[in-house]
Amino acid sequence: MVTEEKVEKEARASESESSVGLHPHGKLLSSYLGLSFSLFLALLPSSSSISQLSTLHLKLGEKHMVDQIHAAAEKIACLRAKVVELEQSKAELKARVEELTRETCHEPDKIFPNFSLLFFSYFPYYFLRKIVGKIL
Structure with a gap:
């Protein structure tokens, strides 16, 4: 069981590394990209404004x-x-x-x-x- 716990810890560590990335500021970068994409989608003109134009x-x-x-x-x-x-x-x-x-x-x-x-x-x-x- 010790080996199973060891494998589980390694799996959790690899998951946390993949979400954060190898970069130390990975969470900050992913948050910035997510926020930028949501702002882009928010500012994208809707189909009604395109038809109005x-x-x-x-x-x-x-x-x-x-x-x-x-x-x-x-x-x-x-x-x-x-x-x-x-x-x-x-x-x-x-x-x-x-x-x-x-x-x-x-x-x-x-x-x-x-x-x-x-x-x-x-x-x-x-x-x-x-x-x-x-x-x-």
Whole structure:
């Protein structure tokens, strides 16, 4: 029985060494690791907070897209107003061109007041010179 008691004492000693480890501060180290792991698990975000963050991210994305849509709509409205303005300007210019065309067709003497005088005085002289120049 002495041997059995000796074996039991050795077994208890080996158990205590395995729990404490070979390091003299083994219990302190194991307590630190256990506490660190429990703090890590406590501070780990839960699945509900992860879903809240993903929902918040989606809402921010939607808000950004809505802002882009509103900015694009404002730009489209501005460009449409400019198109209307340019079409009005085009219509005014076209009307002015037609008016000036009518004036020039009906009243050529306003544009070239001395045209008939110029044509009948200079051009016969010019043609006679050409004809005489060819003869001589």
